[in-house]
Every structure is written in C-alpha cells, then in structure tokens.
Amino acid sequence: MAEARSAAALSFAVTHDGVSVSYDQELLRDIWHGISRSYKRRTGRFRNDFMNGMFPANSWTLGLVVGAVAVFSVIKHDLSFGIFPFIQNYIVHYVFGDGYLGQSISIAVAGALLWLIFVQLLRLSIKTLLEYKGWMYESPGKPVSKATKLWLGVLHIISKAGPMLHSFQGALPRLPLPKLDDTVRKHLLSMKPILNDEEYQELEFLSERFRKGVGRRLQRYLTLKSWFSSNYVTDWWEEFVYMRQRSPIMINSNYYGFDTLNEHPTTNQASRAANLTYTSLQFRRMVDRQEVSPFSISPRTKVPFCTMQYERLFNTCRVPGEKVDRLLHWDDAKHVAVYCRGVWFKLIVHNGKRLLEACELQHQYDTILAHSYEPSEGEMHLASLTAGERADWAKTRRAHFRSGVNKTSLNDIERAAFVVILDDEETHYDPEDPSKLDHWAHNLLHGKAHDRWFDKSFNLIISKNGHVGINTEHSWGDAAVMAHFTEWSLLQDIVFIGYDADGRCKGEAKEKLTPERLKWDIPSPALEQIRKSMEVANALIADVEMSLLVWTDYGKGFAKKLKVSPDAFLQMTLQYTYFKNQNKFSLTYEASMTRLFREGRTETVRSCTVQSSDFVRSMLDASKTPQERLQLLRKACDKHQELYRDAMCGQGVDRHLFALYVIKRYLEEESPFFDNIFPPTYLLSTSQTPMNQCEADAKGLSNDVRLRLITAGGGFGPVADRGYGVSYIVAGENTLSFHISSKRSADNTVSSSREFREELKRSLSDMKKLAEALEAPPKKIQ
Template sequence: MPSVAVSSSGSISSTPSSASKLPIMKRLPIPELQDTLNRYLERVEPLQDERQNRKTRKCILSEENLNIMGTLDGKLREYDSELAKENPKSSYIEQFWYDAYLLYDASIVLNSNPYFQLQDDPTIKDSSESGIGPYGIYTSQVKRTAKLVVSILKFIQELRHGTLQPDTVRGKTSLSMDQYDKLFGSSRIPPGPGEKSCHLQTDHTSHHIIVLYQAQFYWFDVLDVNNIPIFSSPEELEWNLYSIIMDNERNKLELDDSIRIPFGVFTTESRRVWSNVRDYVFHHSDPTNWKNLKIIESALFVICLDDVSFKDDQENELVRSFLCGTSDIDLDPTNLAKPLGTQRGTCLNRWYDKLQLIVTRNGKAGINFEHTGIDGHTVLRLATDIYTDSIISFARGITKNVPSVFESELLDARTRGSSATSRANLITIPRKLDWKVDSFLLSSLHFAETRVSDVISQYEFATLNFSEYGASHIKSLFKCSPDAFTQQVYQIAYYALYGKFETTYEPAMTKLFQNGRTEAIRSVSHQSKRFVKSLFDRASDDKERLELLREACKEHSRITKECTMGMGQDRHLYALYCLWNEYYRDELDLAPMFEDKSWSLLNTNVLSTSNCGNPCLKTFGFGPVTANGFGIGYIIRDNSISVVVSSRHRQTHRFLSLIEKSFLEVDHIFQRAAEPGISKAPHTDTQVKTLLRDGKRLNPPSKSEDLSFLLGGYDYFDVSVSG
C-alpha cells in the first residue's frame, strides 16, 4: 500500500492555526460499495433511454466490474484506515479533491473561481458622481472598503485566537471548521520545474494585505505580531486607501502606459504558462520581481479597488466584473505599437490565485475566491459576518446597546495587546511594488491580456431578481423545501427550451464530518421528470401536477439528506477512480463502469447549480462547468429569489426568462388547484382568499399564458411529452 500522507500530485503546505484546536469530528464515511452502485444506477437511469440503461446495468452489475470495483473499494478502505492513523483530521476524499483543483491546467478564471456580491451598504451614499464627501468621487469606495476590511480583520483575529464561534446547523449540530485554516494567507502556486501540479500554500504568520488600484500593487501591515488589528476603526484605514488612489491618479499622466505593469494578469493564464513565467522570474538576476511575488502570495487577502462604477441597470456587467473582470479595449491609434495599454478592463486589476475583496467606485462590493481549499459555505460565513458587522458599526455609533458579531468587540480597543513591542517594525504606510520588466515579460503580459480578453468575450451573464415570492411562500403553500422546489423550476425551464432533460448538479455540504467538502446531488429523477412532463400533458390536471411536484421535491430532499450524511455516490466513485489512476493502473484493469458512456454522462454537468442563500448577499455566480452548459447560482430569501445564469453564449437570457415564467406558472397551478375560482391571488403566507369582482368569483383561464410563453407561443397540449 502506498504512503497516504501526501499524494504525489497536488500538495498543501500550511502551518496549523488555532482553528486546528477544535475537537475532532467524525470521519467522512465510505458508503458500502453496493449501495453506491445502486445509487449510481438510480441517478443515471432518468437520463438514459431504455436501451442505453439496459447496457449500463449490464456493465455495472457484470462480474468483471464488481470484482475490480470490490478490489479498489478494499484498497480505499485500507487507505482511509492508514490516513486516519497518520492524520485524524482528514478524509478519504481530501487529497483526491485537492488534486481535482490543483492538477487543473486551464485558467481558473470562469472555470473555478466563484463570486459573491454583498448587498449595498445603506449607510453609505453614492458619491462617485456628486463628489460629496471627504474623498470626493472616491468617498463611497474608500469608506465601504475600509468598513469591510476592518470587519475582516476582526474575523481573522477571532480565527487566529480560537474565539470564532463554530458553525452549526440551527445552533445545535457542529460543523467542520477545517476550511477556515485556508481562508487567509493562502495562494494557489503554479507548478515548479518538473512538477505536474499546482500547490496550495498558506502562511498563518501573514500580517499584511495587498491593495490593487489600476493594476498597481501596494502593501502594508494590518495585524500586529499578536494578531490584533492595527486599524481598529474604518477612519484609521481610510487615508491609506485614499492615498493609494491619489498616488495613481497623480502619476497617471506622468507614467507611460507600458510602465504600468498589470502583473496580476498572469494569474489568468493556464497553469503551464504561469509556471513558466514564474520560473523565469525566480531565475532572473534581479530579485525584485520574485520578492514582489512572495509578498503578494503570503498576503492575508487582496483588495481590488476598481476605477469604474456600475449602476443598478448594469447588473450583468457587474456580475462579469466580480466573476472574471471586464475587458474594455481602447484602440487609441497613437498607442497601437505598445505591447500594453490597449486593455482598460477590470480583468487587469485582479490576483485570481487568492481571496479578493472587490469594491467599485460607487461602493458596490464583492468577493472572488480561489476554490481549492474552501467552499461557498465557508466564504458565505465570512461574507455574512463582515457585512453584518460593517452595518451595525453605524448603529453602534448611535447607541451602544447593539449586539456584537465578534467577541473581540467586547474588549476595550485600548487593552487588546497593542503594546509598542507588538507593533515594532510594522509597515503601516502603503508601499508600492515596482516591477522590473524586459521584452520577455512585456510580451508575456501582452499575450496573457489578449487571451483572458478572448475568454471573457466567450461568456454571457443574465440576472433575475424574482420578487413575486420566496421561501416563506414555498414552505407555507407548497409544503416543500424551497431548494427542492427551485430545482424543479430549472427542470421545467430547460425542458421547455430544449425538450429534454440533462445532467444537473447541485453540491450538498458534508461539513458534518471532519474535513467535509461536498457531495453531488443529482436533481433529475423519475419523479422530477413526471412532474415536468405533466405540465405539458393534456391528460394531467392541476391537482395531479401538484401531487407530482410534491413527490419530486420529496425525492430531491431525500437525496439531499443522503448526500449531506456522506451517503452519495459521486465522491466514493471518484475516489475509487483516482486510487486506480494514482496507484493501481499497472496492476488492475480499468473497471468497465469507468468506460461506460453513463460515467461520462453523469460527469457532464450541463446544468451546474448552487444555492448560497443569505440576506447579506445580492447575487452569487460562477461559470458553466462544461462548454455546452449553464452555471446557475441562486439565493432563496424569504420573499424573493435571485438567480445568476452564465453560459458560453447559449440562450442565456431566454433560459432565465423561462425560469421566471416557470416560477409564475407553478404558482398559478397551485392557485387554480387550491381555489378553482381564483385567477391570481396575492402571494401571502395566509390561506389563499377568493377574489371577487362585482360580487362574482373570477374564472381562471383554461391554461396559463405563462406556460404558453414557455413554448414560444405554441399550445402546450401540442408538445410531445415522450422525450
């Protein structure tokens, strides 16, 4: 049996922080092999026709496949047993899951990094046009950034001091906190010479941050040696941020565009190209650039101050900027001969290998994060805490009787260890990182910029802020899980647009277990197909459709619960495949199921979805995971649902419009079934009331205009439901 300490591919380098002191939780279970195979067959069956499914079942249940899979399963259990002895705070999927990210060679822009957009701060007015405020047109940006950064520093202080309140389910069941060790001071490092994998590097001694403005890099310390924030109030930090902006604005006309080096664009490259550039920098006789890289990579996080504003009617462009950056080309005829300076987009003002806080000129804020070591739930906790803290800090200025987000708030700022010795040799005034470039680096920057511009242009984004109803309405009237309900809506919309069902992925959090990450919920089931088809079937009535909806939601919730308890199928099978590929490919034949078309089918996620709901978020999104797919990030609130859809120029806006109509149509079905005389009832959580006009009950239409819209005007009774 090979060593289980570290896989020979991806690696993780870090020093444990105080989060490591938390109690060890139960290990992620390995399901019984037969149960996993049965679940696999259940998940893939709704996506196949009868002939394909017969072939798949014959393959999966063949003696050859069962023997090889049984051998691999035994090896996996040995692996997990040894791993438990060497590193109790581990899981059988951990290294294989890191490898899935770290062995990935393509650009992580749009392929890996998600984003969160925070709600606007109601206490900060937009000054980007009026110029009203102490920092003129930059006031909104400076104040919003300073407030959020101070809140982040409080979060880091609690994390490093071991006082961060543990994550729980409904305040009772504890969740794994392992991922927080990799939230700050972490960086994705491209492969070194002769290496095939990136590395996830974490520096728990980091005390400084990076600030980017117009692609220029600055750094300064924000924590003392005792991990106490140096800047205890936003006002103390504001001048640093404003001085960085002013330094660039003053020098803008003096500097040649080719001197303004957008070094962050290298993080948008494929890992192979970025590795070559980094190796060139390492071996260069001038160590300046290498020292700069080490400062950036060891920083707590990166602040991206964007020199653009986005209005409320520019939501799609704001999504683009937070997720991958905008690509704005300035074809100045006097500047065409220069390798740099043509690109003006926010894609240059990024460092995608790290956690990034992005703030626009008019104070809109978002988080873009490198996904290897952390999942959405972990970053959502960060976003929730810092948004809440930044808002209630305003209330605390009015009255002291305001509850605190962080325990450190209960301490007097003057007695939190800010002694002279703890702050000796700290750099609190921003220092600029200057780059030394030559023809190789200039040309490499130019090609990196053109390539990421090409990538960005291949995608489109659409946003929906559905305000007709939300979780309260779904739970009280439909009597089902809001998430399960929303997943059915996506199936309706896709079927209405394309007349078929495709592989749909939704992650289930497995943080009930030590080092838990996610398991794959497969949303397409026989129950969901029957429900969706009933909407287009003349033989089905509203009562039957609602019953089928509840059955579909119940099945989705059952699958979700299984996955949350580590009893899914994807991670177990993926670990078996990785174990074979890493250690046993010369000893064992590849199991037939991994060559069956069903394996490729189930791992081609045409609809990749994720629910990351919290009132502090305005939108959330990511790129599609397949070339012909859709990425769907959604937030279910009490009275609204936000959806962001991305694709490589499929019918993104049309698909999102169908999602909206599907939400409305299912509600209409409920109203017609609940009260036959209702045409449209108000969305309340109380019993639906009969509407009267001139003393008479309103008669509903024989079918909904919304559903006719789903099919582009065709009568939905005329559409085949056999697919």
C-alpha cells in the same frame, strides 16, 4: 529592506576607548513588539489547541480529578483504579521516596493520567454520538423520535460547555465509505431519466460487470485508505479537481459574491475599502482566537461541523506549478496588497502593537487613490498571468519572479492577508434594468482579467461608487465559509460600525502610515507571456455570458405554503426550465456539503430523478389537473430531500465513484464501466448560496433592516462547455436570486443565459399557479 533596517538597529565599533555600541531605540522597540506579538500568537495558539484537545472538559475538571484522588488517598481509598499506588511504589519511590513530596507527585501524576483517560473516553463518546444521523431523516412538522430527542438533549448539554472554532474537530467522525452495491445501484437509477432504453440496458450490463469484477478490487483498496486517513476523498479531490487543473482558474474555477442590493452605505471608495478591510481583519482575529463558533445547520440545536477551511481563508495563496499547483498558507500577515489604476501597493494593517482602526486605514486608501504613479512596464497587466494557463504562469514565475525586486513584490502580494482591488468602474443594481446587475456579475467574475489576482484566497473588490464584491479562489474552501465571512463583514460594516454624515469612516486617525508602492523589473520574455495570458483570458471573457434574476413575487414562504422544501422547490423549477429550454433532461449537479465529517467538503446531489421528470412532464401535459401536478411535485421534492440527506451523510454517489476512479488510474486497470460514465458531464450545474449564518449577531434587528441587508448571493462560470451554471439564494420570504452562466460558443444553449432567464421567469410564474390547487382536495395517483 527590513533586513537592512534590522542590521542598522544595532552596531558595534572598536575605538581606542574600547567597544562603542550604538542602537536605534525606536527600531529596537519595533523589533521587540514583533517578537512579542509572535510569542503571544504562538502561546495563544498552543492554549487554544490544548483546550480544543480536552473539550468538553477543562482545566477545572483537571483540578477536580487531582483533588478527588488526593482526598480519597488521605482516607486510604484509591480512586485512581490502581494508577496511584503503581506510580508511587514502582516509579516515584525510587526517586523521591515515600515522603510527602513523593506522595504529592504520585497523586498529581495519577490524577492527570486518570483525567486524560476520562477526557479521551469522553471525546470517543462524542465521536460516537456525532455518528448518529437519524435526525437528518426526520420530517419537519412531525413528532421527533425518542432517539433523536435523546441525541438532541445530549448535544445541547455539550454545547453549553462553550466550544471554540475547532473544539469538535478531533471528535468529528470520518466520512463513511458507502457500500459498492449501493453506489452502483444509486448511480444506475440516477441515469434512468436521461438515457433511452438501449443506453440504459447497456449501462445496466456494464454496472453489473463492474460491481462483480474490478469494482470489488478497487473497493478493497479504498477501504484501506478510509481506515488510515481522516477523509478518504478530500486529499484526492483537492489535488485532482483543483491543483492539477492546468486550464485557467479565472471563470473555470473561481467564483464571486455580491454586496447587499438595497443598502449602499457610502459612495466613498476609500471609506468602504477601509471599513471592509477592518471588518475582514476582525474576522481573521476571531478565527485566530477561535471565537467563531461551529455553525449549527439544524434549527433544533447546535450541530458541529468541520471548520478546517476557516484556517485557510486568510494569508493563503495558490502557487502555480508546471504539473500541479500548491496551496501555501502563512501564520500571519501584517499587510494587504492593493491594486489601483495599474499600480500595486502594500498597505500596512498592523503597526507592530495593534491592528489599525478603519479611519487609519482610510488614510492609506486615500493616499493610494490620489496617487499619480505611472505603472512600470508590464505592471498594469501583471495579474493576467494568474488568469492564463497554469503551466505557463509557473514557468514564468520560476524564471523571472524568484529574485530581486520582482521576488520581493510578488511575495508581498502572495503573502498578504488578502487582496483589495480599488476598481475604476461603477456598479449598480436597478430593478428596472437587469443589464446593470449582469454587468456587475461579469465585473466580479473576471473583471478585465488583469485587475484581479486570481491565485489569492480572495479579492475584495471595491467599485468606484462604493459597492463591494468578492472573487474567491476555490481550492482552499467552499462557498459556505466564504458566505459566512462575507455576511458577517457586511453586517458589521453596515449595521454596527457604519459611517459618519459625510460617508467617511468614523473616528480620528491616531497613526497615519504611508502605503508602499511595489516595484517591478519585468523582462521581455515575461512581458510576452503577460501578452499571451491576456489573449487567453480575453477569449474566455468574450465567451462567457452572465444573466441574473432577482425575483420578488414570492420566496421561501411560498414553498412552505406548498409544504415542500424551498431548495427542492427551486430544483424542480430549474428542471422544468431546463427541459423547456433543451427539450430533454440532463445530468444535474447540485452541491451539498459533507462537513458533518472531518475534513468534509462537498458531495453531489443528482437532482434529475425519475420523480422530477414525472413532475416536469405533468406541467407540460394539459390533461393533468393542478392537484395531480402538486402531488407529483411533492413526490419529486421528497425524493430530492432524500438524496440531499444521503449526500450530507456521506452516502452520495459521485465522490465514491471519483475515489474509485483515482485508484483505477493508479492501478492502470481496464474498466468499460468507467470508460462509459467518467467524467460525468453535468449540463446543468447548480448551487445554493447559504445565508443567515450570523443569526446570533443579527438578533434584534428589525425586519426593515433585514430587508435592506438582502444580498443577491454569488455565482460561478459554466462548468461544462455546453451547459448552464445556475447559482441561487433564498434571500427572504419574498425574494429569490438566480445567477445563470453559459458559454456563447455552445451549440446547444439556445441560447444563452438570457433566454434561460426568460424561461425561468415563466417557470416561476407557472409554479405559482400550483397554489390554486391547495384549496381543492388532492386526487390520488395510481
């Protein structure tokens, strides 16, 4: 269609009077605006890349260095360390001579080279500076060491230079490769709480053989990879954990995020969809212009971290393959794909000159919601292909969606900025009825299987009564980036943009565009595959159980009162809950980020430790006093914080073992050690949803407003068939939220997520009783 219109914009005809040229002014103007926009984007991207490459220097420093070289050359002093006379005498002299022009060129080139050397030395110095991680291991509330004070001071000065989103990317250090001996030792220690003596002795023997034998050889190969790659594990992690996964990504991989719980700004579905689409596109523009600052993970200063994942947040889609999927990203997209009552639409968000305003987008959403189209055959359940087996979807896509209208419409979905789902169900939060929140979580995690495009980087889900949620594909990025984007969008939507008195978008639409209905011609073999994918997806949906808990008796303030980390406190609570539920300890996964390093993603914190098991047993031992339990809790929390810091600093266990295992498979080596431990089975998989990543934007908001903006965070499906998945968020001083998932078919989840939730309530109440021990002097444990 676009190609035909472009051809019609300009036409030639030969007549007896000569050559006649006819053209469509409006269409040519649209083409010119498209070319102009593309040029501006490329120019802006080049400028930003150049500025990032020379950060923290800038163009002013270039002029300063060139000017200094020129001034000193006039007074016969060489400030260029011999570069200026070399260029003048051995290069420029033979072309321009020794006159004024030759000297000027020599000064400019010498100054630029000197400045370039200065910039590279400066960036190498920053890279060396960022390799310091001593600040991570200093306890809050205690005096800061002189080394950390100096480090913080220098970093604070550098942060004043106005870094953009990717300014630190080239200066971030590589993920360090841990020593083999350290990893084997830490792994063995992490297995001690969950193995009996005989099993532990066997693992100890296998570990020692591996450490002295094949492990050394695998480590040498991995060392070579770490020298010649930006990150020794990320490319393999994305390929083998995500892209080669052949089972459905719905529930098994994709995760979800919630709206605010206490604030419902409008019940108008079209208005909420338009405002959130608009704020999402504003965030995309900030990413394109690199106006999102590198997030500070430290309360003391701005600590830069890897921002690679932000680039893949928009205009991105996972494309199925028979053996391995691909992640495709496009530079730009001027539309979003919208699903409403079984019909797919293409909604324009950019008119060629500017982004449309929220009120202009609402006009299109109103049109979509008012549609009376009947879905074409197979269209209503088409998206279930993305919820089924990956190889089947790849074959169907290649056979039936690579030509004609199917190809055009599929491209419009896959190349969209993101997907918007106008849901036909209402969602609610009722503190007195947790089943409503459970239903909302199910709706966001999988919907009806056919009403989410699970391959897309994210689906923005707008319920019938105006609540919003997110379903996110996992391979492109992790929850921290998605949480940052969601938090910023909701803040803009609710606080800064808002709605009029009727709950509609503010302003008057200056341009009223009509959304385009996508057309399909789905043949019988594809219809049969859609049916099969629906069967697979429905079986997964029937098997998963979600139970959510919003706990308002206390929050992070209580953990601080106990003088422990809120995250460590909750991990110990989950260990206590799991033991009571299963009557045993199990290997526990807690996600930690490694984005202090270039292209870093996640690392595992093995939360079940000797110290945590000692604490849990003390809670069930009537002979232990509250003071003794509190002391054991603090020891367990201290150990957990040590493991968490190790993980963030690239000294974890799991990613190193994973990379060694990949090499072992490539080399086809035999390893009884890996046969015994790999893949690890985490029967308790946990993750904390980060928040307060938009503190600068939210500065000045009252406590009442902040309370209204509290969210339940997000969650994910069970990672292991016989395990629990638990996501949680420390939403405030007096609010904690938990998302608990499990499989109904599991024979060991006593189960169910609902029973785990009830046990968790009892555990949280038990933990509260420890506060009674604060006034009494602690007893020393021998």
